[in-house]
Amino acid sequence: MSDTSFAIELKGISKAFGPVQANKDINIAVPKGTIHGIIGENGAGKSTLMSILYGFYKADSGQIFISGKPTPIPDSQSAIRAGIGMVFQHFKLVQNFTVLENIILGAEEGAMLNTSLARARKTLKQLADDYELDVDPDALIEDLSVGHQQRVEILKALYRQADILILDEPTGVLTPAEADHLFRILKGLKEQGKTIILITHKLREIMESTDNVSVMRRGTMVATVKTAETSPEALAELMVGRKVLLEVEKGPATPGETVLKLEDLRIRDEHGVERLKGISLEIRAGEILGIAGVAGNGQSELLAALGGMMRATGRATLKGAALPLSGAGSDGQSRRRAGIAHVPEDRQHYGLILDFAAWENIAFGYHNDPDYQKNALIMDNAALKADTARKMETYDVRPPIPALAAKNFSGGNQQKIVVAREFEQDPVLLLVGQPTRGVDIGAIEFIHKQIIALRDKGVAVLLVSVELDEIMSLSDRIAVMFDGQIMGYRDPATTNERELGLLMAGITDQKGEAA
Amino acid sequence: MDYATILQLLDTTIRLATPLMFACIAGLYSERSGVFDIGLEGKMLVAAMCSGAVAFYTGSVWAGLGAGILGSMAFALIHGLTSITFRGNQLIAGVALNFLASGLTVLVAQALFRQGGRTPPLTGDARFNPITLPGAEAMKDVPLIGPLYYEVISGHSVLVYAAFGVVALTWWVMYRTRFGLRLRAVGENPAAVDTAGVSVTGLRFSAVMITGILCGLAGAYMATALQAGFGKEMTAGRGYIALAALIFAKWRPVAAMWACLLFGFFQALALRSDVVGSIVPFRIPGSFLEALPYVLTVFVLAGFVGKAIPPRAGGEPYVKER
Structure with a gap:
């Protein structure tokens, strides 16, 4: 017999995918009315465990207890009936349906439909009043901000009378203000007696909002502790299995001459909407300029224009020489020849060809390099493979097999392949977008060290990231972008998340007036 | 062009638009559920052959209709198995079924009847005969409205009226019922349906089978109402025209009806080169007029009629992911 004071109890859950043991004998008990954090690196088995709980996968062995009652969950319908609601990282909403229909x-x-819609409208109003979950019931999902879409997901679960709410990486796409709002909602839900499971890799969120936290590593549950009795350092060590430096160690920057100068950079997209509205900036040798901002405010276009993936208007100079923004010399190949290395934001689409081997991926963009040619016609694959093996060792890519297809590496190791390719070309300017998105905490530390090492060698670095922590710890100067413009510059030593968060929302003074 | 000619044209338009409407609405169910179906043509052909053959043997058009629907549903089932259960490529499955239908119908008809791949001509109760709507005779002589009612609206086979009924029913199902909401959702984002605890496979199969039924009606109409018996390749690309009409209508039922009527009108014009000749001052070759519906199809499919956004999950087999 199990304890009814636990909302969920998992006993001895195991799940294997072929030879890979994704979950090994997992035991966890979540007390009712608490917020329970689950952390772990990518591939630690968090998602598999939650998928089992939501009926996506069937466990090979083990039992699930809901409120003390053994409850088999063979499909999502059973999970919903057992009172479990799930907010996925990638929302499961129908874009051209209204909120109500979803x-x-x-x-x-x-x-x-009519009766259902009318009842849902009434329930929705009640829920909105109870939990600060305001959203227009007749708005189309595609017209809503990401934060509002997430509220719809939470409302969906509450409408199904979920008592247990599972949120998978909920803050990845939110502004700091939206994230604060989310945590206020979660606290409100907790006060009403709901149980919340929060899956995240952000230690700060765990520390701030949870009552208990469970740590997973390589398919096993390594510890469950009271949040009040632990520290971020201790949790990070449990996750990785060794001591991890959370703070980036870096000396003061010694900026040299101006490397990149942009004046009035503008981009229009295919719908005629201006995505960059006159960007002017300078980056000097040996400094890191961090661009903070909510995704979709022009950062991607800025990187794309400089990396030779998009045409723009305006003036740009690299070390005093004109850098064409359109026409001849504005393509990716010319950019690389000019000494601009680019780690694109979306490595799986623009950084790698997933079906190609690591050694082929290492060549991309530099495939015309004389070192890789046997003669005018034939590439020197042996030299390329040897070079790849060397880079894989330097950058600690695991497993270090040049012939392995890129798709068979983990996210962190894929990123290391891209980083190894770009960083090893002695660039004068490094463009790096979302360097640690979907990357394990251990690999994050490594990639951050490499970026700083490049800066100390005198490379100018333009860093774009939606992770404010990353921007604040790596940058020597921070520029905040909003709606295709730079809202202002801040010194990472003196600014704080609140101030940056306001700028990211387009608010330029402390009185909260929009610019 | 006098009033009588206009009425004749409209009358032909309705008769020719009927198989297009059935096929177009058939495609609407499948495609709205996220399964592209280029095999409307093949299913119509199979239905035409089955209904022609069975109607001939039994002498009952209703038995023929049932056989046509069953034949078409068998093909729909294969399409469902390939593209839903086994996650095959929907376009290739559809093309393969079209080829299969094209050969199989002639082969079977030849084996059964030895008339060069045709079924014998149908007569009497083996065909759908025109029904005269109540009051048509009486209203016949009322100016303007009378002939319109008598010539254009009355005097079609029951399937013609059924086609318009199917359009209305489909609109109601799509926008007013739970099934419709789920069907539209599964074509846009199957993951949303799946996580809501509703079976994606079940929904898509129901949609594909409805497509089978409606294609069966389209094919049976061809063989037992529009014409008297099955003939080799008798659908003559109507499955593709219906597909073009579906895109033209942006996957909406009522718009689909208008699109089919438009295509039907062009087909009717092609039959009446004398009418066209009397309006335009220069001579238009008859073969050009016959090509017109197909030219319009190409025009629509090439995207000249504004951007048509297909259901977002269309063409993609659903694979559950974490």
């Missing part, structure tokens, strides 16, 4: 989907009453 909420009733799968939970309609009767075969006719």
